[in-house]
Amino acid sequence: EPEVTQTPSHQVTQMGQEVILRCVPISNHLYFYWYRQILGQKVEFLVSFYNNEISEKSEIFDDQFSVERPDGSNFTLKIRSTKLEDSAMYFCASRLQGRATEAFFGQGTRLTVV
Protein backbone atom coordinates (compact mmCIF):
# COMPACT_ATOMS: atom_id res chain seq x y z
CA GLU A 1 0.00 0.00 0.00
CA PRO A 2 1.36 3.45 -0.86
CA GLU A 3 2.28 5.59 2.11
CA VAL A 4 3.39 9.06 3.10
CA THR A 5 6.85 9.01 4.67
CA GLN A 6 8.25 11.61 7.03
CA THR A 7 11.77 12.25 8.25
CA PRO A 8 13.12 12.51 10.82
CA SER A 9 10.85 10.64 13.20
CA HIS A 10 12.14 12.70 16.10
CA GLN A 11 13.98 16.03 16.11
CA VAL A 12 15.35 17.86 19.10
CA THR A 13 16.39 21.45 18.57
CA GLN A 14 17.35 24.45 20.61
CA MET A 15 15.03 27.42 20.84
CA GLY A 16 15.74 29.90 18.08
CA GLN A 17 17.17 27.34 15.68
CA GLU A 18 15.74 26.58 12.27
CA VAL A 19 14.29 23.16 11.54
CA ILE A 20 13.16 21.51 8.33
CA LEU A 21 10.71 18.66 8.47
CA ARG A 22 10.58 16.47 5.40
CA CYS A 23 7.79 14.52 3.79
CA VAL A 24 7.47 12.37 0.71
CA PRO A 25 3.80 12.31 -0.29
CA ILE A 26 2.24 9.54 -2.33
CA SER A 27 3.54 9.94 -5.85
CA ASN A 28 0.38 10.69 -7.83
CA HIS A 29 -1.23 12.88 -5.19
CA LEU A 30 -1.80 16.53 -5.92
CA TYR A 31 -2.79 18.08 -2.59
CA PHE A 32 -0.45 18.31 0.36
CA TYR A 33 -0.93 19.36 3.94
CA TRP A 34 0.83 19.89 7.21
CA TYR A 35 -0.93 19.38 10.53
CA ARG A 36 0.38 19.45 14.04
CA GLN A 37 -0.70 17.92 17.32
CA ILE A 38 0.53 19.21 20.64
CA LEU A 39 0.69 16.42 23.21
CA GLY A 40 -2.78 15.59 24.47
CA GLN A 41 -4.51 18.06 22.17
CA LYS A 42 -6.37 18.06 18.86
CA VAL A 43 -4.87 17.61 15.42
CA GLU A 44 -4.62 21.15 14.03
CA PHE A 45 -4.44 22.23 10.41
CA LEU A 46 -1.42 24.32 9.46
CA VAL A 47 -1.33 24.67 5.70
CA SER A 48 -2.50 23.19 2.41
CA PHE A 49 -0.50 23.25 -0.80
CA TYR A 50 -1.55 22.69 -4.40
CA ASN A 51 -0.03 23.46 -7.76
CA ASN A 52 3.15 24.74 -6.13
CA GLU A 53 1.49 27.29 -3.96
CA ILE A 54 -0.22 27.62 -0.63
CA SER A 55 -3.99 27.15 -0.91
CA GLU A 56 -4.89 27.92 2.66
CA LYS A 57 -3.11 28.48 5.95
CA SER A 58 -4.22 28.71 9.53
CA GLU A 59 -3.49 31.41 12.09
CA ILE A 60 -0.78 29.16 13.50
CA PHE A 61 1.11 29.30 10.20
CA ASP A 62 2.75 32.68 10.71
CA ASP A 63 5.86 34.18 9.13
CA GLN A 64 8.08 31.74 10.99
CA PHE A 65 6.67 28.88 8.92
CA SER A 66 7.18 28.12 5.25
CA VAL A 67 6.55 25.19 2.95
CA GLU A 68 8.23 24.09 -0.21
CA ARG A 69 8.08 21.34 -2.77
CA PRO A 70 11.60 21.73 -4.13
CA ASP A 71 11.94 18.77 -6.47
CA GLY A 72 8.50 17.41 -7.28
CA SER A 73 8.67 14.65 -4.69
CA ASN A 74 9.63 16.12 -1.32
CA PHE A 75 7.38 18.46 0.62
CA THR A 76 9.04 20.36 3.43
CA LEU A 77 7.96 22.44 6.39
CA LYS A 78 10.48 24.94 7.69
CA ILE A 79 10.28 26.69 11.02
CA ARG A 80 12.70 29.58 10.96
CA SER A 81 13.23 30.31 14.62
CA THR A 82 11.71 27.66 16.84
CA LYS A 83 9.93 28.44 20.07
CA LEU A 84 9.21 26.17 23.01
CA GLU A 85 5.53 26.12 22.03
CA ASP A 86 6.41 24.66 18.63
CA SER A 87 7.06 21.33 20.36
CA ALA A 88 4.51 18.94 18.87
CA MET A 89 3.96 16.05 16.46
CA TYR A 90 3.92 17.33 12.90
CA PHE A 91 1.99 15.30 10.36
CA CYS A 92 2.22 15.54 6.61
CA ALA A 93 -0.75 14.39 4.54
CA SER A 94 -1.59 14.07 0.87
CA ARG A 95 -4.69 13.51 -1.21
CA LEU A 96 -5.34 12.51 -4.78
CA GLN A 97 -8.05 14.69 -6.23
CA GLY A 98 -11.73 14.63 -6.82
CA ARG A 99 -14.69 14.26 -4.58
CA ALA A 100 -14.64 12.14 -1.49
CA THR A 101 -11.02 11.06 -1.56
CA GLU A 102 -9.28 10.23 1.67
CA ALA A 103 -6.24 11.97 3.07
CA PHE A 104 -3.22 9.80 3.79
CA PHE A 105 -1.14 10.83 6.78
CA GLY A 106 2.49 10.13 7.52
CA GLN A 107 3.71 8.72 10.82
CA GLY A 108 4.73 12.16 11.98
CA THR A 109 7.83 13.95 13.21
CA ARG A 110 8.04 14.60 16.92
CA LEU A 111 9.65 18.02 17.34
CA THR A 112 11.03 18.88 20.74
CA VAL A 113 12.27 22.42 21.29
CA VAL A 114 14.51 22.85 24.33
Add this chain to the structure above:
Amino acid sequence: LAKTTQPISMDSYEGQEVNITCSHNNIATNDYITWYQQFPSQGPRFIIQGYKTKVTNEVASLFIPADRKSSTLSLPRVSLSDTAVYYCLVGDPSFGNEKLTFGTGTRLTIIP
Protein backbone atom coordinates in the same frame (compact mmCIF):
# COMPACT_ATOMS: atom_id res chain seq x y z
CA LEU B 1 -18.13 24.28 8.60
CA ALA B 2 -20.50 21.87 10.32
CA LYS B 3 -19.71 21.35 13.99
CA THR B 4 -19.56 17.78 15.23
CA THR B 5 -20.27 16.38 18.67
CA GLN B 6 -19.23 12.91 19.76
CA PRO B 7 -18.69 11.22 23.14
CA ILE B 8 -15.34 11.96 24.74
CA SER B 9 -14.69 8.34 25.65
CA MET B 10 -16.14 4.84 25.46
CA ASP B 11 -15.16 1.46 26.85
CA SER B 12 -16.05 -1.90 25.38
CA TYR B 13 -15.10 -5.53 25.84
CA GLU B 14 -13.29 -7.54 23.23
CA GLY B 15 -15.58 -9.27 20.76
CA GLN B 16 -18.39 -6.74 21.15
CA GLU B 17 -19.80 -4.51 18.46
CA VAL B 18 -19.07 -0.85 19.16
CA ASN B 19 -21.20 2.01 17.88
CA ILE B 20 -19.93 5.58 18.09
CA THR B 21 -22.46 8.27 17.25
CA CYS B 22 -21.61 11.72 15.98
CA SER B 23 -24.02 14.66 15.83
CA HIS B 24 -23.71 17.20 13.03
CA ASN B 25 -26.91 19.23 13.06
CA ASN B 26 -25.64 21.87 10.66
CA ILE B 27 -24.44 19.54 7.93
CA ALA B 28 -24.63 21.13 4.48
CA THR B 29 -26.00 19.58 1.33
CA ASN B 30 -22.58 18.93 -0.20
CA ASP B 31 -20.94 17.66 2.99
CA TYR B 32 -19.68 14.12 3.38
CA ILE B 33 -19.11 12.38 6.71
CA THR B 34 -15.69 10.87 7.24
CA TRP B 35 -14.23 8.91 10.13
CA TYR B 36 -10.55 8.69 10.99
CA GLN B 37 -8.75 6.56 13.56
CA GLN B 38 -5.62 7.59 15.43
CA PHE B 39 -3.33 5.40 17.49
CA PRO B 40 -0.94 7.04 19.98
CA SER B 41 2.02 8.74 18.29
CA GLN B 42 0.73 7.96 14.81
CA GLY B 43 -1.00 9.97 12.12
CA PRO B 44 -4.76 9.70 11.63
CA ARG B 45 -5.90 6.92 9.35
CA PHE B 46 -9.00 6.99 7.16
CA ILE B 47 -11.63 4.45 8.13
CA ILE B 48 -14.77 5.16 6.14
CA GLN B 49 -16.69 7.89 4.37
CA GLY B 50 -20.32 8.28 3.38
CA TYR B 51 -22.98 10.67 2.23
CA LYS B 52 -26.22 8.92 3.10
CA THR B 53 -27.77 5.60 4.15
CA LYS B 54 -25.21 2.90 4.82
CA VAL B 55 -21.64 2.33 3.78
CA THR B 56 -19.66 -0.78 4.64
CA ASN B 57 -16.06 -1.73 4.08
CA GLU B 58 -13.75 -4.40 5.46
CA VAL B 59 -13.16 -2.42 8.65
CA ALA B 60 -16.42 -0.73 9.63
CA SER B 61 -19.92 0.33 8.73
CA LEU B 62 -21.29 3.84 8.66
CA PHE B 63 -24.97 4.48 9.19
CA ILE B 64 -26.44 7.83 8.17
CA PRO B 65 -30.14 8.54 8.71
CA ALA B 66 -32.22 10.35 6.13
CA ASP B 67 -31.88 13.76 7.80
CA ARG B 68 -28.08 13.35 7.93
CA LYS B 69 -27.90 15.22 11.23
CA SER B 70 -26.04 12.36 12.84
CA SER B 71 -24.03 9.32 11.87
CA THR B 72 -22.93 6.13 13.59
CA LEU B 73 -19.65 4.36 13.11
CA SER B 74 -20.02 0.64 13.81
CA LEU B 75 -17.00 -1.54 14.53
CA PRO B 76 -17.87 -5.24 14.50
CA ARG B 77 -16.27 -7.57 17.05
CA VAL B 78 -13.62 -5.23 18.38
CA SER B 79 -10.22 -6.39 19.56
CA LEU B 80 -7.59 -4.79 21.80
CA SER B 81 -5.94 -3.31 18.71
CA ASP B 82 -9.02 -1.17 18.08
CA THR B 83 -8.14 0.95 21.12
CA ALA B 84 -7.65 4.38 19.58
CA VAL B 85 -9.19 7.82 19.17
CA TYR B 86 -11.94 8.00 16.54
CA TYR B 87 -12.73 11.28 14.82
CA CYS B 88 -15.90 12.23 12.97
CA LEU B 89 -15.35 14.92 10.33
CA VAL B 90 -17.88 16.68 8.15
CA GLY B 91 -16.98 18.64 5.05
CA ASP B 92 -17.27 19.12 1.32
CA PRO B 93 -14.48 17.15 -0.36
CA SER B 94 -15.23 18.46 -3.83
CA PHE B 95 -12.47 20.98 -3.27
CA GLY B 96 -9.32 18.93 -3.28
CA ASN B 97 -7.46 21.25 -1.00
CA GLU B 98 -10.10 21.19 1.66
CA LYS B 99 -8.54 21.00 5.07
CA LEU B 100 -9.66 18.47 7.64
CA THR B 101 -10.94 19.93 10.89
CA PHE B 102 -10.49 17.51 13.75
CA GLY B 103 -12.41 17.72 16.97
CA THR B 104 -11.43 16.05 20.21
CA GLY B 105 -12.66 12.67 19.01
CA THR B 106 -13.85 9.65 20.97
CA ARG B 107 -11.25 7.74 22.92
CA LEU B 108 -12.26 4.09 22.61
CA THR B 109 -10.74 1.66 25.10
CA ILE B 110 -11.15 -2.06 24.54
CA ILE B 111 -11.07 -4.15 27.68
CA PRO B 112 -9.84 -7.75 27.57
